[in-house]
Amino acid sequence: MRILLLGSGGREHALAFKLSQSPLCDSLFIAPGNAGTAQCGTNLDFGVLDFDSIKTFCVDEKIDLLIVGPEEPLVKGITDHLTSDPALKNIQVIGPGKDAARLEGSKAFAKGFMMRHNIPTASYKEFTLENYQEGVSYLQTHSMPVVLKADGLAAGKGVVICENHLEAIAEFDLMIQRAKFGEASKRVVVEQFLNGIEISVFVLTDGKNYVLLPEAKDYKRIGEGDAGPNTGGMGAISPVPFADKTLMKKIEQKVIKPTVEGLKMEGLEYCGFIFFGLMITDNEPYMIEYNCRMGDPETEVVIPRLKNDLVELFTAAAKQQLDKITIETDARTACTIVAVSGGYPGEYKKEYEIKGMNEINPADSILFHMGTTVQGGKVVTNGGRVFCLTSYGKSVFDAVEISKEEIEKVSFTGMEYRRDIGFEFN
Numbered sequence: 058m059r060i061l062l063l064g065s066g067g068r069e070h071a072l073a074f075k076l077s078q079s080p081l082c083d084s085l086f087i088a089p090g091n092a093g094t095a096q097c098g099t100n101l102d103f104g105v106l107d108f109d110s111i112k113t114f115c116v117d118e119k120i121d122l123l124i125v126g127p128e129e130p131l132v133k134g135i136t137d138h139l140t141s142d143p144a145l146k147n148i149q150v151i152g153p154g155k156d157a158a159r160l161e162g163s164k165a166f167a168k169g170f171m172m173r174h175n176i177p178t179a180s181y182k183e184f185t186l187e188n189y190q191e192g193v194s195y196l197q198t199h200s201m202p203v204v205l206k207a208d209g210l211a212a213g214k215g216v217v218i219c220e221n222h223l224e225a226i227a228e229f230d231l232m233i234q235r236a237k238f239g240e241a242s243k244r245v246v247v248e249q250f251l252n253g254i255e256i257s258v259f260v261l262t263d264g265k266n267y268v269l270l271p272e273a274k275d276y277k278r279i280g281e282g283d284a285g286p287n288t289g290g291m292g293a294i295s296p297v298p299f300a301d302k303t304l305m306k307k308i309e310q311k312v313i314k315p316t317v318e319g320l321k322m323e324g325l326e327y328c329g330f331i332f333f334g335l336m337i338t339d340n341e342p343y344m345i346e347y348n349c350r351m352g353d354p355e356t357e358v359v360i361p362r363l364k365n366d367l368v369e370l371f372t373a374a375a376k377q378q379l380d381k382i383t384i385e386t387d388a389r390t391a392c393t394i395v396a397v398s399g400g401y402p403g404e405y406k407k408e409y410e411i412k413g414m415n416e417i418n419p420a421d422s423i424l425f426h427m428g429t430t431v432q433g434g435k436v437v438t439n440g441g442r443v444f445c446l447t448s449y450g451k452s453v454f455d456a457v458e459i460s461k462e463e464i465e466k467v468s469f470t471g472m473e474y475r476r477d478i479g480f481e482f483n
């Protein structure tokens with residue numbers, strides 16, 4: 058098979074690493090990729106939103122399978138763009154079409170979908186400029202804290218938790234009247250705050266069947282003890298110790314099945330990953346958000362625990378034969394720790410040389426590149442999240458200890474990371 062993978066993060070390095078191990082993978086291309094994906098296949102010099110270059114490449118290079126890593130091309134319709142072309146009528150795309158990608162692309166659509174299919178979630182209302190005053194009154198009597206969400210994609214920054222009424226109304230004004238997140242915040246979802254513990258659950262669906270992948274928990278705050286601003290993710294663990302059989306069954310019955318069936322009922326074709334961001338409150342799951350792709354850095358612990366051949370999985374998905382697949386997982390715990398550039402998630406510098414990447418002990422650990430590139434034969438930093446170090450262990454504690462030991466072998470100017478990933482479970 059000739060495979061093209063879109064994206065350039067740690068998620069894509071983990072996917073490329075796994076795809077390249079498959080005997081079914083003849084050629085692997087990554088656009089644009091990073092210095093890590095270059096070790097698994099051939100990096101291409103166009104980006105994930107360059108739909109025309111992607112299509113031309115797929116036609117010219119006879120690509121059989123295209124995997125879309127990040128959400129933006131999905132929400133903007135890459136899948137429809139390719140599959141509607143007669144020259145690509147046989148291509149298999151992993152990633153939903155534009156209509157179904159609204160599960161991630163519009164918070165209001167996602168909430169409406171949850172309501173229509175009785176999927177447990179926080180109560181909410183949506184507002185635009187037209188009912189702005191009604192929104193202000195709604196907020197004035199709402200319990201605190203309250204959650205404000207820009208409807209559209211806002212690079213992971215569109216969710217604001219407000220502690221008091223003054224703050225909530227000011228934020229509401231910024232989003233709707235002052236376009237704080239541009240087009241994305243023209244519509245705002247105001248949502249009840251849920252207390253609990255978060256977990257990320259993933260499935261691969263073919264629109265009819267689904268397979269459940271290992272669950273994960275990510276650590277979003279920049280600082281140890283979950284302090285400071287939100288980031289793309291500073292680390293992750295899998296499995297999640299409290300996710301026992303009873304809880305996972307509940308999640309499947311109350312959330313996953315109604316979602317896959319709901320998509321089918323609404324005629325939304327879906328072949329790809331669904332990421333369920335859940336809050337567990339009193340042992341009950343509540344949907345926080347859908348993503349129409351895998352998470353990053355969750356993929357960097359989920360994929361290392363997946364024993365199945367990934368190309369076989371994707372092929373089964375494209376043929377609507379996921380019912381024939383049994384997922385096999387590594388019983389060990391995997392943890393990943395993300396190394397970031399000083400200043401992130403605010404401003405940070407790039408192009409620092411990264412040293413020591415080849416010294417990782419491959420017995421228990423894997424280094425996945427995130428924001429890296431090659432310059433003059435050297436691997437240099439090219440983003441805020443630079444790389445992550447995944448390790449296997451007998452327990453969360455064990456896996457984290459190994460990652461902490463291994464990550465010390467790597468260095469670049471201003472490198473920072475959290476030493477307390479998985480702290481609740483130690």
Ligand code: AMP
Pocket residue numbers: 179204213216248249250251252255334345346
């Ligand atoms: P989202 O982009 O929807 O995942 O939101 C980002 C983060 O905001 C989530 O991972 C949660 O930590 C938090 N969050 C979102 N919605 C709620 C809610 N209703 N209650 C509490 N926290 C929330």
Ligand code: GLY
Pocket residue numbers: 275289290348351352353354355
């Ligand atoms: N780590 C969260 C995400 O990928 O959205």
